[in-house]
Amino acid sequence: MTDWQLLAPDEDSLALADTARAQFRSLRGPAVMRAALDGGVAGGWETVAEGGYVDIGIPEELGGIGRMIDLVVMLEEAGRALLTAPLLASALAFRTQVAAGVHREEFRRAPAGFGIAEGVVDEGGRCRVERVHVLGGHGAAAFTLVVQGPEQVWVVVVDPEGEGVEAVEQDTLVDPSRPLPAFRLGHKTGVAAAEWRELAFGDLERVLAGARVCVAADLVGTAAGALDGAVEHVLQRRQFGRAIGAFQGVKHQLADAYTAVERARSLVYGAALSLDPRDCLLANAVAAETAVRVTSLFTQLMGAMGVTFEADCHLFLRRAHQTACLLGEPDALYLAAARIERRISR
Amino acid sequence: MTDVTSEFEAFLDGFLPADYAENYRHYRRDVKLRTEYQAAAFDAGWLVPEWGPGEGGRGLSVPDALAVKLAGARRRVPRLMNIQGAGVAAPAIRSYGTAAQRARLLRPATRGDEWWALGMSEPGAGSDLAALRTTATLADGVFTVSGQKVWTTQADEARWCALYVRTDPEARPHRGISCLILDLRSPGVEVRPIRTAGPAVESFCEVFLDEVKVPEEALLGPLHGGWGVAMSSLEHERDMIWINTWLETTRALEPTLTAPELSEHQLVRLGRSLADAEGVRLTGLRTAAQRWAGLPSPASSILKLLGSESVQRAALLSLESAGARAFDDPALFDERLESLAATIYGGTSEIQRNIIAERTLGLPKGTP
Known part of the structure; x- marks a missing residue:
């Protein structure tokens, strides 16, 4: 078997995707999401944990099962279902812990939060961060943070209940169904980390590689879900005596959206296999742009319905926009990838 | 790297000039090198690796053949001079051709010894290929072909043309088309090159067909099955x-x-x-x-x-x-x-x- 043959998910991966799709659909939903937007609480961690989803993509020696490609197809289904349970946050936390060498099996028994911020960690592992948005920050048993200092980077695991952790912003404006609350850590004396690892700045992208693949897979799923919704709508909505999907002005935009989703999916699968920093930056950037573009198109094709609370498209749009810049905005990622490639080429 | 790709790489090392990678921009337009490469790769069975020995291949599996093609792309192997010959006409002859057509045409088309043109577009049939109007009537074992083709790449240098013609004017547009193998040296064929907007754009031509006689044996695939x-x-x-x-x-x-x-x-x-x-x-x-x-x-x-x-x-x-x-x-x-x-x-x-x-x-x- 050559490497490229791994780009086709095997039977195990496909079975996993089917199971995840059915299970996530039962947890989803636009109804759950709308309730969350109105301030309801979104649960679902138990189902995710019992399904064994948090062990996927974790190396076997750390008690995990499955490969990166399995993690990708599973997170794609989560993104497609607009899952509100903190599965992506946990995947980001665990992948990053594994890459930094601070993972413990027990961390996977509870929901995790994940964030990236500027800050500093001292030699005793005390961490100071002025402001960090933590995905899955509500109800997380531990925060995994990538703290960027002027010359180094740290990966820390901290207890949200620990002394010195303050919630500074509870409201999430863009996508309240997957909250991104902000915290301040150790304003005065620092917060003691349960685990920490100092890395050279040049190691940042190596440590974030797996997290980028996870975010990108979630975004591809959201884009694919929006594409399905848009196609369904244009087949059913009639104007000028025919389904609006018959018009080339509509057809070509959807064909481009389909092409964009397939291209993004290819980049994500490729990045999952290589975990090369450049590949992961590109996959993250492309998936982010694709999700924003396809969810916007979904809104446009819905006509006036597109800007109502009742229509699903704003749920997809909110999810896409919030997730798209979670690990940096696309232009910054393209820039970083180009710099890596130029270093290799010159 | 698999054994088969290292064998292919060794072939490339032996064939390509030592400064090939460095001066690719120059070699990219080297007609002689490109022509010789196609013939050498055909003879060595690397040109279409999934095809059989003697057809320009060596019977490789699909994955191995793809590995070879990717290795070739990485080394930027010389581009074929007449891509529609080996890339489009040859596979069609191989799938649809009679034994006699395959014996006469397949090897030179794939090896690049005889160039091919694709007679598809017409002044009134570009994207709408099924609207083509060049007609062919069959009588006494001979097609008589009249009409006009346009944007026919390399028709001025090609020996053969896979010519799409209307053989059944009564049928629905794409059910009445046949593919004929036209010898571009036949009487009644006139080829006029069209000047392109720049030298890098491949040359293309108008092809005028005035009562051109094409033997029935030159039908490629089923009658009316050209689509x-x-x-x-x-x-x-x-x-x-x-x-x-x-x-x-x-x-x-x-x-x-x-x-x-x-x-x-x-x-x-x-x-x-x-x-x-x-x-x-x-x-x-x-x-x-x-x-x-x-x-x-x-x-x-x-x-x-x-x-x-x-x-x-x-x-x-x-x-x-x-x-x-x-x-x-x-x-x-x-x-x-x-x-x-x-x-x-x-x-x-x-x-x-x-x-x-x-x-x-x-x-x-x-x-x-």
Whole structure:
């Protein structure tokens, strides 16, 4: 078997995707999401944990099962279902812990939060961060943070209940169904980390590689879900005596959206296999742009319905926009990838 | 690297000049080298590795053949001089040809000894190929062909033309078409080259056909079954063309990758083009992997769409990043112009979008 043959998910991966799709659909939903937007609480961690989803993509020696490609197809289904349970946050936390060498099996028994911020960690592992948005920050048993200092980077695991952790912003404006609350850590004396690892700045992208693949897979799923919704709508909505999907002005935009989703999916699968920093930056950037573009198109094709609370498209749009810049905005990622490639080429 | 690709690499080491990689830009337009490469690769069984010995191949499995083609792309093997001969006509002859047609035509078409033209477009039938009006009437074992073809690439240098003609005017448009193998030296054939907008754009021609006699034995595929021959041969091309467009995209990016200074904006654009190149490569590979595994795969039209648009963006970026230096380097503009042809030939991007919308997304047929 050559490497490229791994780009086709095997039977195990496909079975996993089917199971995840059915299970996530039962947890989803636009109804759950709308309730969350109105301030309801979104649960679902138990189902995710019992399904064994948090062990996927974790190396076997750390008690995990499955490969990166399995993690990708599973997170794609989560993104497609607009899952509100903190599965992506946990995947980001665990992948990053594994890459930094601070993972413990027990961390996977509870929901995790994940964030990236500027800050500093001292030699005793005390961490100071002025402001960090933590995905899955509500109800997380531990925060995994990538703290960027002027010359180094740290990966820390901290207890949200620990002394010195303050919630500074509870409201999430863009996508309240997957909250991104902000915290301040150790304003005065620092917060003691349960685990920490100092890395050279040049190691940042190596440590974030797996997290980028996870975010990108979630975004591809959201884009694919929006594409399905848009196609369904244009087949059913009639104007000028025919389904609006018959018009080339509509057809070509959807064909481009389909092409964009397939291209993004290819980049994500490729990045999952290589975990090369450049590949992961590109996959993250492309998936982010694709999700924003396809969810916007979904809104446009819905006509006036597109800007109502009742229509699903704003749920997809909110999810896409919030997730798209979670690990940096696309232009910054393209820039970083180009710099890596130029270093290799010159 | 597998054994088979290292054997292929050894063949390339023996064939290509020592400074080939370094001076690729020059060798890219070296007609003699390109002609000799095709013949040598055919003789050694590397040209179409999945075909049999004597056909330009060595009976490799699909994955091994793909590994060889990728290795070839990485080494930037010389481009074929007459791509539609080995890439489109030969597979059609191999699938649809009679024993006599295969014996006479397959080897020279694949090896590049005899060039081929594709007689598809007409003044009134471009994207709407089924509207073609060149007619052929069969009487006493001979077709009499009259009509006009246009945009016929390399017809002025080709020996043969896969000519699509209307043989049943009563049938629905795409049911009344046949494919004839036309000897371009036949009486009544007049070929007029069309001047292209720039030297890098491949030469194309008008072909006038005035009561040209074509023997019945030159029918390729079933009578009135030409549409199927056209679709399957174009599909064959679309399946593999991504390797070329990936190669062309990475090649077009080279000046930008090694340019001494770039603005942040140019770096962002470079990053996007790197994603383009990877998008083409990985979608091509994923399509091949899914087909090989017997799974549904992305529509092949997306490879045509992605590949051609990637080449265009990369050529635009190299031209624009060069700034005023482009005035002294004519190749940059020529390649930009050449890249604009990529979304037109082999089925325009608009047609690819219709195909994706109707066949893959299931949107209604027809084009209001």
